[in-house]
Amino acid sequence: xxxxxxxFGLVFWTLITFLVLLFILRKFAWNPILGxxxxxENGIKKALASADKARQEMENLQADNQKILKEARAERxxxxxxxxxxxxxMIDDAKEEAKEExxxxxxxxxxxxxxxxxxxxxxxxxxxxxxxxSIAEKVLGEELSNKGKQEKLVESMLDDTSLN
Amino acid sequence: xxxxxxxVFKAEKxxxxxxxxxxxxxxxxxxxxxxxxxxxxKEGEEGKEKFDPKEMILHxxxxxxxxxxxxxxxxxxNELHLTIPLPVxxxxxxxxxxxxxxxxxxxxxxxxxxxxxxQRFVNVHEKVYVLDPGALEVAYDEEGHxxxxxxxxxxxxxxxxxxxxxxxxxVLFLIFLTAARRYNKSDNYVPSGVASFVEPLIVFVRDEIxxxxxxxxxxxxxxxxxxxxxxxxxxxxxxxxxxILNGANLSGNIAFTFTLAVLTFIITTVSGNKNxxxxxxxxPGVPVPMKIFLMPIEIIGxxxxxxxxxxxxxANITAGHVIILALMSLIFVFKTVAIAPVSxxxxxxxxVIEVIVTAIQAYIFTILSALYFGMxxxxxxx
Numbered sequence: 001x002x003x004x005x006x007x008f009g010l011v012f013w014t015l016i017t018f019l020v021l022l023f024i025l026r027k028f029a030w031n032p033i034l035g036x037x038x039x040x041e042n043g044i045k046k047a048l049a050s051a052d053k054a055r056q057e058m059e060n061l062q063a064d065n066q067k068i069l070k071e072a073r074a075e076r077x078x079x080x081x082x083x084x085x086x087x088x089x090m091i092d093d094a095k096e097e098a099k100e101e102x103x104x105x106x107x108x109x110x111x112x113x114x115x116x117x118x119x120x121x122x123x124x125x126x127x128x129x130x131x132x133x134s135i136a137e138k139v140l141g142e143e144l145s146n147k148g149k150q151e152k153l154v155e156s157m158l159d160d161t162s163l164n
Numbered sequence: 165x166x167x168x169x170x171x172v173f174k175a176e177k178x179x180x181x182x183x184x185x186x187x188x189x190x191x192x193x194x195x196x197x198x199x200x201x202x203x204x205x206k207e208g209e210e211g212k213e214k215f216d217p218k219e220m221i222l223h224x225x226x227x228x229x230x231x232x233x234x235x236x237x238x239x240x241x242n243e244l245h246l247t248i249p250l251p252v253x254x255x256x257x258x259x260x261x262x263x264x265x266x267x268x269x270x271x272x273x274x275x276x277x278x279x280x281x282x283q284r285f286v287n288v289h290e291k292v293y294v295l296d297p298g299a300l301e302v303a304y305d306e307e308g309h310x311x312x313x314x315x316x317x318x319x320x321x322x323x324x325x326x327x328x329x330x331x332x333x334x335v336l337f338l339i340f341l342t343a344a345r346r347y348n349k350s351d352n353y354v355p356s357g358v359a360s361f362v363e364p365l366i367v368f369v370r371d372e373i374x375x376x377x378x379x380x381x382x383x384x385x386x387x388x389x390x391x392x393x394x395x396x397x398x399x400x401x402x403x404x405x406x407x408i409l410n411g412a413n414l415s416g417n418i419a420f421t422f423t424l425a426v427l428t429f430i431i432t433t434v435s436g437n438k439n440x441x442x443x444x445x446x447x448p449g450v451p452v453p454m455k456i457f458l459m460p461i462e463i464i465g466x467x468x469x470x471x472x473x474x475x476x477x478x479a480n481i482t483a484g485h486v487i488i489l490a491l492m493s494l495i496f497v498f499k500t501v502a503i504a505p506v507s508x509x510x511x512x513x514x515x516v517i518e519v520i521v522t523a524i525q526a527y528i529f530t531i532l533s534a535l536y537f538g539m540x541x542x543x544x545x546x
Contacts, residue, residue: 002289003226003418003482009253009319010227010419013326018423021333021396026388029340033359033366034387036347040354 131161217493225413225485228272228290229265231324233408245270250327254316256294258283265321274302274310286310292319325420328412332399340395369394369530377534382541386534389431393424394530401481401522405515415525416481418474425474428533429467436540469536473529480525484518487511 139154231248249266258281267278274288277295284295286302293313295302302310339358346359355363369391374383400415414420442448444462447455491511494503 002291003222004478006419006422007227007319007417008419009321010323010325010417011423012318012320013322014329014420014423015427017326017329017333018392018396018427021336022388022392024337025340025392029344030366030388030391032344032347033340033363034370036353036355037363037367037370043353 135161215493215496217490217497220493221486221489223272223290224489225416225482226290227323227325227417227419229268229287229292229321229323230270231327232270248324248327250322250324252285252292252321253319254285254292254294254321255318256283256316261285261316274304274313277301286313288313292316292321324412325414325417328403328414329400329420332396332403332414336395336399365395366391373527373531373534377531378538378541382537383534385435386431386537389427390530390534393428393533394526397424397477397529398522398526401525402519404481404485405518405522413482413485416478416485418478421474421477424477424529425470428473428536429470431533432469432536432540433466435537437543439542439544440540442544469532473532477525477529480521484514484521487514488518 135154135157138157229252230250232245233248234246236244236246247266247270249264251262252265252267253260253262255261261281261283263278263280263285267280268276268287272287272290274286274293276287277300278285284299286293286295288302288310292315293302293310294316295313299312303312305311339362342357343355343359343362346355346357347353370383370387373394374387374390377383378386397415400412400420403412404415406412444466445459447458447462450458488511491507491514494507495501
């Protein structure tokens with residue numbers, strides 16, 4: 001029974017000792033240690049958060065760079081395309097113009113040729129007429145003197161004359 | 165070993181009236197080894213007193229007025245006790261009386277009478293009695309209780325358990341005040357030295373005991389108490405295992421566990437909120453007859469919780485001591501060293517288990533206290 005009966009003396013000293021222990025350790029050990037631990041934990045949390053934030057910012061920055069780069073590329077592409085189009089257009093225009101010019105020249109030349117041809121034909125006609133007249137004069141003259149001779153003359157004259 | 169054998173020699177010398185007592189646990193445990201152990205002597209040899217393991221074990225696990233460390237030349241003319249005398253402080257009708265425990269001359273059978281302040285004091289089984297006026301020596305009834313002496317009104321002697329308690333708190337102060345100084349703001353509160361050893365334990369109490377049991381919002385208030393009981397119980401459990409600190413069975417003493425359990429009870433009761441009391445006196449969510457039926461059960465439960473805390477720690481630690489001592493007693497029960505290897509092997513095994521138990525019991529006491537605080541402060545959530 002002794003064993004399971006709390007002794008007043010030991011209860012008394014345990015109570016006093018425990019309370020002293022509790023108050024001293026609370027003031028000089030638990031509060032500083034727990035404070036330091038939670039302070040450090042907060043510090044770690046903050047550091048992690050800021051690292052996360054920095055990474056996020058870095059990513060944003062990179063994304064921005066990428067975007068700018070992309071835009072620049074697109075712009076260059078557009079400019080090149082425009083230039084190419086312009087060049088093609090200029091070439092096409094020049095070609096068109098040249099063609100038109102050539103066509104015009106050809107037309108003019110054809111017109112000139114036609115004119116020349118007409119003039120030549122007219123000239124030929126005139127010459128043929130004149131020749132015919134002269135031949136007719138000679139033929140007429142011959143005929144008047146000698147019939148046979150006149151015929152020979154006409155024939156020789158016709159041989160000499162080339163119709164060109 | 166040394167502790168046990170010293171104790172045993174002392175007990176051997178001083179027990180004369182207990183010849184017929186049964187061999188307790190020791191004998192039961194020893195039955196299997198009887199093959200190579202000698203038959204225990206039925207009667208003590210002439211002139212030599214019989215060894216009684218029960219007496220020895222009980223004297224070990226209980227408190228004492230002096231801190232006995234060793235006895236040299238036992239049972240001889242020049243017998244020498246190595247004892248740290250401790251102050252006996254008693255308050256009687258005639259006021260406060262103090263004297264050194266050495267005045268009893270290692271007697272705890274009521275033979276040595278100490279006269280102080282006009283009163284006669286005797287030590288009967290490590291309890292100081294005041295002899296009634298006129299009585300010259302103690303008379304006992306059939307059960308061995310003194311009939312002509314009474315306990316003083318208050319006995320606040322510095323017993324060996326009190327001494328060990330003070331040694332243990334000195335160690336706690338040394339460890340934790342040193343640790344606390346190790347945290348410097350300049351070092352970003354990074355622990356070093358002893359702090360890096362105690363910090364995981366403190367964080368363990370916070371994250372594994374206080375936070376889950378009490379809750380994130382309220383646990384901070386209870387942290388100092390929980391940390392203090394955890395380390396106070398643990399260190400005293402450990403001190404109880406050190407053999408040379410003869411009889412440091414503080415955490416296996418019911419007065420110690422009683423005090424801590426009462427503190428837990430007081431804190432639980434004081435911090436109990438409306439919801440807690442409602443659950444005790446008028447259980448929500450059940451029919452009225454059930455509410456009436458549950459009320460007495462809950463009221464009993466309020467008290468059973470700290471009582472279970474008290475008994476659990478006391479019984480676990482005391483049982484560990486009793487087993488180790490019983491195993492050691494085998495050597496003296498059988499009066500042969502042949503049994504010693506078995507005793508030593510078994511008690512080593514038990515001691516190793518006890519090392520784990522020291523931490524487990526401290527943990528259980530703390531986590532249950534935290535659980536009760538958590539129940540007391542739980543908010544209504546329906």
